Amino acid sequence: MLHPWYKSWQRTIFCLLLHPLNRKPHPQEAFFLFLKFINMSTSKYKHLFFDLDRTLWDFDTNNKATFSEMHEKFQLVARGISDPVTFYANYQKINFALWEAYKKQTITKEVLNFKRFYDSLSLYQLDEPELAREMGAYYIAASPRQTILYPGAIEMLDTLHKHYQMHIITNGFEEVQFIKIENSGLGKYFNKIITSERAGFKKPDRRIFEFALNEAEANVSESIIIGDDPEADILGAQLIGMDQIWVKHPPLKPNKGKPTYEVGHLSDILKILQA
Numbered sequence: 001m002l003h004p005w006y007k008s009w010q011r012t013i014f015c016l017l018l019h020p021l022n023r024k025p026h027p028q029e030a031f032f033l034f035l036k037f038i039n040m041s042t043s044k045y046k047h048l049f050f051d052l053d054r055t056l057w058d059f060d061t062n063n064k065a066t067f068s069e070m071h072e073k074f075q076l077v078a079r080g081i082s083d084p085v086t087f088y089a090n091y092q093k094i095n096f097a098l099w100e101a102y103k104k105q106t107i108t109k110e111v112l113n114f115k116r117f118y119d120s121l122s123l124y125q126l127d128e129p130e131l132a133r134e135m136g137a138y139y140i141a142a143s144p145r146q147t148i149l150y151p152g153a154i155e156m157l158d159t160l161h162k163h164y165q166m167h168i169i170t171n172g173f174e175e176v177q178f179i180k181i182e183n184s185g186l187g188k189y190f191n192k193i194i195t196s197e198r199a200g201f202k203k204p205d206r207r208i209f210e211f212a213l214n215e216a217e218a219n220v221s222e223s224i225i226i227g228d229d230p231e232a233d234i235l236g237a238q239l240i241g242m243d244q245i246w247v248k249h250p251p252l253k254p255n256k257g258k259p260t261y262e263v264g265h266l267s268d269i270l271k272i273l274q275a
């Protein structure tokens with residue numbers, strides 16, 4: 001296997017030889033090519049901290065697949081829930097409100113996982129605590145086995161991991177996030193995986209970012225977060241002075257401050273990090 005330096009050197013020569021109209025490169029362009037030639041990164045960053053859900057792992061597409069399985073398994077049509085799409089849309093609203101409470105630590109994750117299904121069933125006049133518990137347990141076991149990532153995720157990570165130390169920083173449950181990462185083939189790219197459960201704090205709390213920097217042995221000035229959530233990821237990183245790339249995957253939440261960078265597609269991150 002070729003050393004990355006050699007590959008970079010080959011690419012540089014190739015660029016010079018095939019330069020449009022064989023013109024002389026502009027001095028700035030030549031300097032950039034020279035840096036590539038000696039395999040120096042032009043980026044000030046050494047550590048990339050990625051959010052997982054809705055940044056790399058396509059949370060909504062994967063969730064819809066799990067809910068479709070659950071509709072069959074728990075025979076929801078026979079219980080009067082005919083439309084899985086409406087059921088999922090209602091669940092999302094209930095889940096969002098409960099997650100806000102969980103983030104503020106006013107409910108536990110066990111209450112969150114029970115109540116999001118119990119309340120969703122209640123909308124159909126179903127008072128079924130046992131069914132809600134079973135659905136909650138099934139969801140926790142089945143949802144992380146889904147493997148759909150956003151387009152360009154693997155290609156981007158393949159390129160970046162040759163140049164940077166990469167880590168995950170996520171608010172998800174510990175037992176769920178590790179399965180998602182392994183099942184979707186992401187594990188090999190990341191050095192440290194920091195969950196809010198292990199850190200004891202959830203994004204946007206600055207203490208989870210400090211915990212992550214400490215774990216990765218990284219300085220804030222040489223680190224950047226890449227995430228979809230304007231509050232948890234972008235505002236959270238701003239609280240400790242870490243740069244941010246806001247990945248604008250829909251549905252977009254309102255942005256509360258100006259991020260360092262914004263991208264609409266994961267492949268755009270390569271241009272920012274010049275990898």
Ligand SMILES: [Mg+2]
Nearest residue numbers: 051053054228
């Ligand atoms: Mg996210």
